[in-house]
Amino acid sequence: MSATPVLVWFRNDLRIHDHRALAAAARQGPVVGVFLHCPDQWRAHGHGANRLDFLRRGVAALADDLAGLNIPLLQRDIGDFAAAPEALGAIAESLGAGRLHFHHDYPLDEAGCDRAVTQALAARGVEVTGHHDGVAFAPGELLTGQGEPYKVFTPFSRAWHRHLDAERLALSPPPEVQAPLAIDGEPLPPCPAMDDPPVASSRWPAGSRAAEERLSRFLRYRGRHYKAQRDFPAVAGTSELSPYLALGMLSHRQCLQAVLTENDGRLTEGDAGLAAWVNELVWREFYRHIAAAFPAVCRHRAFQAHTEALAWRDDEAAFRAWCEGRTGYPIVDAAMRQLVTSGWMHNRLRMISAMFLSKHLLIDWRRGEAFFMRHLVDGDFCANNGGWQWAASTGTDAAPYFRIFNPTTQSKRFDPDGRFIADLVPELSKVDPKQRHDPPEAVRRAQGYPAPIVDHKAARQRALDAFAALKS
Incomplete structure (x- = not known):
């Protein structure tokens, strides 16, 4: 085992248990952890307050766990990924570290950062090992x-x-407690300004x-x-x-x-x-x-290239109604309000609400993908993009274009008593449970709940026609 420090670059792997890069580094020498804050990059990737707050609290928890092993966590606010090679190289040089371990990430920008870091540190004489963890x-x-x-x-x-x-x-075992180093861990950089306040931390303890x-x-x-x-x-x-x-x-x-x-x-x-x-x-x-x-999906492109020609509608009023949970379809509105108030959405509802935007409203799925990313505490590009392209019938293994969920039918099937709707759409909490899925016009007026912004049958046919036009 070397006496010189070995660096571990933490990213989306904020733990000490079953961490392959950390375990490998601990076998080679005393470990120093590094976390690079990239607020400009995260904003460019559309991450919102909920995920950034959860990330920030997760890094703090990681620092505490590492401190229990006498492993300092160095933190740098570098802005974006382009600054990562220089930041890591400077840390390695200042500590005399000859090795760096990290876990690969797979979206396009992250993979490019992996390559740039590996090349830059190798040029400085640092041995870099990436793990597929x-x-x-x-x-x-x-x-x-x-x-x-x-x-x-x-x-x-x-x-x-x-x-x-x-x-x-x-499973990789956590490192044993190492001898203290003459290197102190560092506090979190100041919190970047966020457009919206995050949900209560008690909802998602990090x-x-x-x-x-x-x-x-x-x-x-x-x-x-x-x-x-x-x-x-x-x-x-x-x-x-x-x-x-x-x-x-x-x-x-x-x-x-x-x-x-x-x-x-x-x-x-x-x-x-x-x-x-x-x-x-x-x-x-x-x-x-x-x-x-297929890195094209990381460039906001459809996996099925022919669907790029689909004639999406530009309807700001309908998009805002969807974002704010005012579509007049109770299950869709309940789903969107769950997202905005909790930073999370039930998976069945992700499918229903995504298909409503992309099929009923025929609004470009990428707008919905970005809105989800802005609010989700679990905002994860690969899963979010894959789910949205599935719902919009533009992706891999996608729903056939003619599969268009009827929100009312889905509501009756998966929220039969309207309990979820009553919790998230309080306007309908006192309405007869059997009417919550599609309240009569008089009930809507009395409760201040909007009429449907689109007719299901007409919207379905419009979507079918739009997809059929791709064939010609």
């Missing part, structure tokens, strides 16, 4: 029989399960301890009911772990190992609820492979 398989490892990246989820999932082995599931507690509670109380309950927003049936996975306060391996323990060593068989949840973790990885293999 956020996925079980690095992009390019799983390919079709023709040697191409998978474009459809189901065969990707089959290959993922077929090639998964114990090594890919193995850090790996909070993440591990939520994982434990989910598996103990909800996991086995996940398949049956996950589509019902009035029921606490999902894990709500997406923010913690997005910022790496919890690893996918920790989740999978917990399932193996709970499900008699199985991921695909055994309990149907647990197997269904594992499937969602595989979806998360699939979208990372898509971003790496």
Whole structure:
């Protein structure tokens, strides 16, 4: 083991448990952590107050965890990714560090930053090691029989399960407490100005301890009911772990190992609820492979190139009504209000609200994608982009263009008593539950709730016509 410090560059991996870069660095010498704050880049990527506040609190929790191991966390406010190579190089030079470990990230700008850092530090004589920690398989490892990246989820999932082995599931132990260094950790830089106040921190406590507690509670109380309950927003049936996975306060391996323990060593068989949840973790990885293999999606382009010609409507009033939860479709409005007030949205509602914007209103899905990113505490480019392109029928494994959810039918099916609607749309809380899905005109007027901004049947036909026009 070397006596010179080894740097670990933290990014969306804010934990000390099962952290491959940290574990590898600790085997080589005393560790010094680094976190680079990039507020200009984060704003350019559309991250809003909820995610930035959660990130900030997560970095503070990481610094405390590292301090318990006598590992200082150096922090630099560098503005954007372009400044990362110089910042890391300067830190390495000032400490005499000869090695840097980090975890790869896969969207276009992040991958470019990885390459720039690796090249710049190598030129300074620093040995750089990147680890594929956020996925079980690095992009390019799983390919079709023709040697191409998978474009459809189901065969990707089959290959993922077929090639998964114990090594890919193995947890990396946290480092042992190291001897104190004559280097002090640093406080967080001043908080950048944010357009909106973030949601209460108690709604989303940050850090790996909070993440591990939520994982434990989910598996103990909800996991086995996940398949049956996950589509019902009035029921606490999902894990709500997406923010913690997005910022790496919890690893996918920790989740999978917990399932193996709970499900008699199985991921695909055994309990149907647990197997269904594992499937969602595989979806998360699939979208990372898509971003790496098809970087056009990182440039605001549709995965299915022919859909770039689709005639989207420019309707500011309708877009504002959607953003503010005033569409006159109660389930859509409840979903949008949940997003704005809590920084999170139930997955079934993400599909319903995204399809409403892109199909019923025929407004460019990219506007909705950006609005979600601005508000989501779990704002994650790959998952958000993949979900939006699925709903808009422009992406990989997308919903067929003729699949257009009827919001009222979805509401009756997944919120049968209108409980979720009553909670999020208080105007309708005293309305007969059977009428909450589509209140009569007189009830709407009496309760101050708007009429539908678009007729479902007419909007559906308009969307079908727009997609049909692409064929010609």
